[in-house]
Amino acid sequence: MAVRIRLTRLGRKKQPFYRIIVADSESKRDGKFLDVVGTYDPLQDPAVIKIDNSKLQDWLGKGALPTTTVKSxxxxxAAEV
Structure with a gap:
């Protein structure tokens, strides 16, 4: 049972908004999750990314693996800071 840090989609049709969550790798995209680490809003100009670094480091320390999208x-x- 691997734990992944990935995106879950919210928002209406053609207006996506994403949460960055920690979930079991076998759970559905919008299914059960363990924790919310941050948000990503691609419709803003520039796109708004908010991440709680303490939660992120805690889950990475526990062995959670981010997906390629979340890693980017x-x-x-990190580059903005």
Whole structure:
């Protein structure tokens, strides 16, 4: 049972909004999750990415693996700081 840090989709049709969540790798995209780590709003100009670094580091320390998309979002936030 691997734990992944990934996106879950919210928002209306053609207006996506995402939460960055920690979930079991076998759960559905919008199914059960363990924790909310941040949000991602691609419709803003520039896109708004908010991540709680303490929660993120805690889950990475526990062995949670980010997906490639989340990994790129983390790099963008780190580059802005």
């Amino acid at each position: 979002l983390i790099k963008k936030v």
